Amino acid sequence: MTRIAEARRFYARLLAANAGAKDPRLEEAFAAIPREAFLGPGPWTVIVVPWTAGRHAIETPSADPVHLYQNHLVALDRDKGINNGEPLLHAMWMTKIAPKPGEHVTHIGAGTGYYSAILSRLVEPDGEVTAYEYEAHLAARAADNLAAYDNVTVVHGDAVRAQLPPSDVIYVNAGAIAPPASWLQALKPGGRLVFPWRPAEKIGLAVLITRLNDGFACQPFMRSWFIPCVGASRPGRAPDVTVKVPSSAQAKRIRSILLTEQKAPDATAVAIFGDVWFSSRSLDNRRSG
Template sequence: MSYASEVMRLAGVENVRIEKAFAQVPREAFLPPPPWTMISMGIATQTSQVSDIYSNVLVAIDRKRGINNGEPALHAAWIDTLNPQPGETVIHVGAGTGYYTAILSQLVEADGHVEAFEYEADLAVQARQNLQDYSNVTVHAESAFGRVLPKADVVYVNAGVVAPDVEWLRALNPGGRLIFPWQPHKGWGPAVLVRRSGKVLSAQPLMNVGFISCSGAKESVSVRNLPTEADLAAVRSIWVKGDRAPDASAVAVYEDVWFSSEDPGF
């Protein structure tokens, strides 16, 4: 079975466009030179064989900093959930050296655009080099946290946050989608899918994940106790405080945003 087909199978995804993107983008072109350190089930092994990295494993970019090229099946599942379309604009937060940026660029095609943000300066330089042939990608060597962002149809966050940046929510066009690792308990928490309809933002917790923390993020502490596991699972919407004040449905309240158990009904 081909790499792309196996990624789709492991992700439980049937999406010809995503499978084609995984088949077209060479993973080794976005990694450090071999030998590569692969990590699976917490076990690290080294290889210089290109064929070995075409499997569902993490590949280290910088082990000391805990920066990896993530598991392809997880990313395939997330990207399928967001379903980027030709002509759309994507903001990629935590682009690393650009592998999944390249896959996103294939999905939005020539009429779309990917704005890739990478806080680590050396990784941003490498991402620019790796993506120089992708004319619909712009790499920003800066944090995507705490700044006004261009309007986007998709915001794809590959770094854990205690709470999402309010500017990620404000950047979403009508019908826009955001996915981010919500990690209020330092190192783990659910991936959360957010969809915009007017000022209303639905929120759907997905699988638990563990991502490196978002560099440059301001980790505001909740004005209440940190949300419990039950609170994390109960989330159904997210609100900007200027649009609606926290009420009895609040399960986690932060400086600029709050999570609600209230289902927005769309």
């Protein structure tokens, strides 16, 4: 085993352990796929987010890929604040959504394709990944990087306006004020959607949505900060669009999400953004109520 492969294997083991992964395929995927293949030639710029305010950019001391096998953001487009995200966060998210062999994953905000490649391994055999990237130069790089992955299709386009394919998993890597109704409707029964919820400037939560027989269950499960999702990071400006912004405490109490065309917001509404609203009432409570 080469020193880089050894570093990657240890990195994968640490990620899986810290994420509490029960599926051994997660560790295997992170160990198998070289991060450096998706980040361009080094040295690379690592983005450090300290507990105090601000961010720091630190260049790796060389183009040795061993420097990439740590839990760091790596810059893809510094001017736009686009990075290859923290591996542990993604390991935790993938553990939460648990992609299965044969499932279809739609990845929104694919960047240069590293996490699309990881997802593609988790749905083998027979599963597929559709990877959307809004930025043209990143989508082109992703298409090149993923050319050898037969079960991945890269789409340069706006996933907010697109008609998404029927999906078992929708994996979103850009902050949204609310998921568009079209994303919810694209979920298959039992499908899971994970996204960074940014209903207000100082609120950032990772949220898991699951499509059940009688609606969409909703679970915030950790803090999370991503750059805004183009087209889904501000409330609509139409005069008939209702907006209700939650406090941080209210945001953590969401338990279900509904389409306004199917049910008007009621007293349990924690947040309302046009055609979707978040409720503090769980689906079980709705059935009993």
